[in-house]
Amino acid sequence: MGRGFEIEQVEPMSELMDKRNSPQPNITVPDFPNVVNVEVYRGNCPCRCVHCPVGTAPPAQRKQIFGAGEISLSLFRKIAEEISTHSTPVLRIHSTGEPLLWQKLPNAMDILKKTRTKSWLFTSAVTTDKSLLAAICEAVRIIEVSVNSISAEDYRSTKGIDAFALVMENIRYMRGVIGQEKSRRLIVSRVESGRGDVDNEFVSYWKSSNLVDDAFIRSRHTYNGLLPELMQGPPLVAKKEPCLVHWARFNIGLGGQAIVCFNELFKNNIDRSLILGDVNIELIAEIWKGAKLAALRRAELTGDYSELTYEDVLPCKNCTSCQPLFGSERKTSEYQLGQVE
Numbered sequence: 002m003g004r005g006f007e008i009e010q011v012e013p014m015s016e017l018m019d020k021r022n023s024p025q026p027n028i029t030v031p032d033f034p035n036v037v038n039v040e041v042y043r044g045n046c047p048c049r050c051v052h053c054p055v056g057t058a059p060p061a062q063r064k065q066i067f068g069a070g071e072i073s074l075s076l077f078r079k080i081a082e083e084i085s086t087h088s089t090p091v092l093r094i095h096s097t098g099e100p101l102l103w104q105k106l107p108n109a110m111d112i113l114k115k116t117r118t119k120s121w122l123f124t125s126a127v128t129t130d131k132s133l134l135a136a137i138c139e140a141v142r143i144i145e146v147s148v149n150s151i152s153a154e155d156y157r158s159t160k161g162i163d164a165f166a167l168v169m170e171n172i173r174y175m176r177g178v179i180g181q182e183k184s185r186r187l188i189v190s191r192v193e194s195g196r197g198d199v200d201n202e203f204v205s206y207w208k209s210s211n212l213v214d215d216a217f218i219r220s221r222h223t224y225n226g227l228l229p230e231l232m233q234g235p236p237l238v239a240k241k242e243p244c245l246v247h248w249a250r251f252n253i254g255l256g257g258q259a260i261v262c263f264n265e266l267f268k269n270n271i272d273r274s275l276i277l278g279d280v281n282i283e284l285i286a287e288i289w290k291g292a293k294l295a296a297l298r299r300a301e302l303t304g305d306y307s308e309l310t311y312e313d314v315l316p317c318k319n320c321t322s323c324q325p326l327f328g329s330e331r332k333t334s335e336y337q338l339g340q341v342e
């Protein structure tokens with residue numbers, strides 16, 4: 002099983018999979034990525050998650066370690082407008098920290114509604130601002146709460162703070178606002194802990210709660226080597242096949258830089274050679290179909306990265322968080338997208 006962010010096979014992927022045994026795979030590149038991850042905010046978070054580089058950094062040092070900043074609304078609008086011209090993709094609001102701390106989140110919600118952009122939000126839901134939660138419920142199609150636990154004690158030991166009761170209250174509140182509307186999904190996730198029984202208990206608890214539309218475990222990754230391996234669980238292994246990210250994901254930092262892998266944004270110095278383009282001045286579609294990503298896809302398919310001048314700094318070559326392009330049975334993001342009416 003791969004150990005990166007969950008991703009699912011999509012229809013176009015089955016087409017890709019049929020071709021995996023051909024000696025020279027002629028793999029179709031979809032016209033547009035299925036999920037566009039957009040970093041909207043960085044620098045802080047109310048939580049201290051044991052599995053996250055932000056959470057494990059002392060709060061007073063986070064701005065220094067990760068920098069502080071937010072995306073401009075004009076760039077956010079440009080991205081939303083381009084995504085909304087395609088029928089399948091989703092704009093996933095991401096953050097090196099907690100997106101609820103982005104002051105302009107309500108304005109971003111208005112943009113999503115006006116452009117009718119399909120969206121997904123990652124959040125801890127640690128807030129006392131119910132009007133913000135209501136605005137999110139009106140604009141976002143998939144709200145994923147990283148509640149990670151089933152009790153105050155479990156929450157404290159994995160999320161590092163005492164906020165289980167607050168997050169539970171917020172999940173109930175959002176369920177009430179969304180009701181049974183099928184065009185929106187409220188889902189909860191937990192990062193793989195290395196203890197299968199505890200992870201399974203999380204899924205059972207939330208699935209039977211009648212509060213959420215789904216509950217699942219995110220495979221734990223190390224943010225491209227930033228975090229140590231799990232003490233428990235199978236050892237990490239370097240990948241043996243291409244990563245689905247390059248065929249189905251697009252990652253944008255808050256300055257508009259399109260980056261090879263979202264996990265790189267958690268490092269304080271992004272190597273410039275890992276930047277694929279600038280979304281301020283280029284279309285996502287142009288970068289997606291551009292020469293740099295084409296060369297990277299070729300290297301991923303053949304295993305020969307020598308054509309790439311940035312081979313030495315590329316995290317993909319021996320990645321232990323790869324999301325296999327072929328043959329994975331995992332239910333991942335496209336599964337959730339497929340459930341939204």
Ligand SMILES: C[S@@+](CC[C@H](N)C(=O)[O-])C[C@H]1O[C@@H](n2cnc3c(N)ncnc32)[C@H](O)[C@@H]1O
Pocket residue numbers: 005006046052053054095096097098099100123124125145146147190191192219220221222223224
């Ligand atoms: C980095 S957080 C940022 C957004 C927000 N603070 C949150 O927690 O949803 C985005 C997602 O990454 C997940 N995550 C954090 N550390 C992870 C890890 N080591 N492996 C896999 N997923 C992780 C979180 O649980 C969350 O669902």
Ligand code: SF4
Pocket residue numbers: 046047048049050053054055056057096097098099124125147
């Ligand atoms: S809530 Fe999100 S950003 Fe904050 S520490 Fe946890 S995983 Fe990291």
Ligand code: SF4
Pocket residue numbers: 005225244245246247261262263264316317318320321322323324
């Ligand atoms: S193979 Fe590359 S894009 Fe895929 S998870 Fe690893 S570093 Fe990220």
